[in-house]
Amino acid sequence: MSVVTRFPPSPTGDLHIGSIRTALFNWLYARRLGGKFILRIEDTDRGRSSQQSVDIILAGMEWLGLDYDEGPYYQTQRFDRYGEVVEQLLAQDKAYRCYCSKERLEKLRADQMVRKLKPRYDGHCRSLDNVPTGGVAPVVRFRTPLDGAVVVADKVHGHITTSNTQLDDLVIARSDGSPTYHLTVVVDDIDMGVTHIIRGDDHINNTPRQVHILEALGAARPIYAHVPMINGSDGKKLSKRHGAVSVLEYREQGFLVGALTNYLARLGWAHGDQEIFTRDELKNAFDFEGLNKSAATFDLDKLLWLNQHYLQNVPSADLVAMAKPFFEASKVRLDDGPDVAAAVEAQRTRAKTLTEIVEQSHMFYGDIIRDKNAAKKHLRPAVEPVLQKIREKFVAVDTWSGAALKDIVEQTAIEFNMKLGKVAQPLRVAVTGSSASPSIDITLELLGRERCLERLDGALVYIAERAAT
Ligand code: GLU
Numbered sequence: 001m002s003v004v005t006r007f008p009p010s011p012t013g014d015l016h017i018g019s020i021r022t023a024l025f026n027w028l029y030a031r032r033l034g035g036k037f038i039l040r041i042e043d044t045d046r047g048r049s050s051q052q053s054v055d056i057i058l059a060g061m062e063w064l065g066l067d068y069d070e071g072p073y074y075q076t077q078r079f080d081r082y083g084e085v086v087e088q089l090l091a092q093d094k095a096y097r098c099y100c101s102k103e104r105l106e107k108l109r110a111d112q113m114v115r116k117l118k119p120r121y122d123g124h125c126r127s128l129d130n131v132p133t134g135g136v137a138p139v140v141r142f143r144t145p146l147d148g149a150v151v152v153a154d155k156v157h158g159h160i161t162t163s164n165t166q167l168d169d170l171v172i173a174r175s176d177g178s179p180t181y182h183l184t185v186v187v188d189d190i191d192m193g194v195t196h197i198i199r200g201d202d203h204i205n206n207t208p209r210q211v212h213i214l215e216a217l218g219a220a221r222p223i224y225a226h227v228p229m230i231n232g233s234d235g236k237k238l239s240k241r242h243g244a245v246s247v248l249e250y251r252e253q254g255f256l257v258g259a260l261t262n263y264l265a266r267l268g269w270a271h272g273d274q275e276i277f278t279r280d281e282l283k284n285a286f287d288f289e290g291l292n293k294s295a296a297t298f299d300l301d302k303l304l305w306l307n308q309h310y311l312q313n314v315p316s317a318d319l320v321a322m323a324k325p326f327f328e329a330s331k332v333r334l335d336d337g338p339d340v341a342a343a344v345e346a347q348r349t350r351a352k353t354l355t356e357i358v359e360q361s362h363m364f365y366g367d368i369i370r371d372k373n374a375a376k377k378h379l380r381p382a383v384e385p386v387l388q389k390i391r392e393k394f395v396a397v398d399t400w401s402g403a404a405l406k407d408i409v410e411q412t413a414i415e416f417n418m419k420l421g422k423v424a425q426p427l428r429v430a431v432t433g434s435s436a437s438p439s440i441d442i443t444l445e446l447l448g449r450e451r452c453l454e455r456l457d458g459a460l461v462y463i464a465e466r467a468a469t
Contacts, residue, residue, distance in 0.1 A: 003035025004195045010042045011053035014246035015060040018230045021264040025198045027066045028286035038192055039071035044184055060247040064257055075184050082179035085187050086140050094216040097138035098125040120168035137175035144169050150208040155225035155288035162208040170209055186210050190219040201226035225288050228268045229295045238298050254354030259307040268296035308352045320344050326358045337365035338446040346438040363432040364446050368455055374435040378426040379459050381467040386416050386423055391456045400449045402441035430459030
């Protein structure tokens with residue numbers, strides 16, 4: 001049997017990282033087994049669906065490299081097909097028209113609540129002889145078996161048995177003829193030959209209902225794997241309250257595709273104690289056995305740690321290509337400073353995200369932003385002669401190279417009988433404006449002679465003004 005999996009998002013908002021994780025699992029499974037992965041846009045709720053949201057889904061999938069073999073299919077383009085299936089079920093008496101008024105259904109519900117019963121349709125229209133008068137446009141309900149049970153062999157949760165008495169006759173077509181979620185999802189999964197349904201376990205209660213429809217349509221059951229939800233650190237379902245939840249926000253914040261997919265794959269799935277996976281390793285390793293039953297907890301620090309790992313390990317050229325758009329989108333004037341590849345190389349071991357690489361590289365381009373506290377602490381009158389001396393040596397040095405500059409700093413420390421740090425740190429603050437930068441030799445080399453001299457002059461003025469007050 002060739003494997004067919006699917007990702008069927010509803011385009012009603014941002015692309016949540018929980019959704020993309022299920023997409024990733026479906027993608028990995030299909031790719032491992034040489035199967036097919038389908039994208040289906042479940043846009044039947046026209047009021048809540050939007051093209052903007054579809055675009056976000058497509059952009060998120062593209063960014064993460066989750067390519068699909070079929071689709072995107074749009075459910076709104078398949079209404080005729082759903083109508084056909086509803087007619088077929090009616091003709092086979094597997095579904096029936098229900099004329100119950102809203103008032104009757106509300107009263108039924110209220111009575112059941114009072115009696116502490118689970119609200120459910122009572123089958124009033126199951127065996128009507130005549131179409132009732134009163135002009136209620138009917139809905140179509142699925143005729144759920146009255147007794148027996150459905151057993152679903154879930155790959156994560158094991159056997160789940162649901163008594164049919166727990167299920168009522170659900171609506172499969174509304175009074176305006178539009179199909180409901182349970183019908184569309186089943187018809188599509190059948191028509192598209194889906195063999196494995198990997199989805200969030202918030203759908204677990206839907207499965208027995210969908211199995212009934214599936215069987216009424218004479219289709220073979222797919223294999224189900226309901227994966228655990230993702231919670232925030234407070235144990236509640238991950239939402240905006242916990243921070244960024246939209247996939248594209250992670251792109252904007254400078255996370256790498258490799259890091260995010262690696263992180264998401266490990267959320268609710270494990271393969272021994274391995275934490276770092278290449279994409280190929282993930283593809284080869286992903287299986288149902290590694291899926292957890294209980295909810296996973298989103299941990300931003302771990303994602304940052306992974307991102308840092310990827311920043312340090314991707315080939316330089318790739319990293320530069322990834323960082324470039326971030327530089328371009330920032331205020332950094334790239335034509336007024338070192339080659340961007342050199343700046344990226346200098347920052348890659350110090351930053352956790354691409355945006356941090358850019359923020360920390362501002363010092364190499366354009367004007368200095370002086371951190372007041374750093375200046376106060378390190379640019380004291382006592383270091384004035386030291387900085388003067390360094391300035392002189394900077395003017396005189398033949399080759400502006402990291403090695404030569406490091407030598408100058410070290411020699412000056414010896415001359416003044418000072419510890420290296422006591423010289424390098426004021427110098428760093430003088431030329432970068434801040435107390436944090438890559439190693440002093442690389443920093444100086446990237447800044448270039450002219451900029452270093454200019455900024456040293458600025459620092460010396462600052463010290464002189466300070467001494468005068
Ligand atoms: N459109 C549904 C959702 O976004 C898909 C459910 C399913 O996977 O069957 O939750």
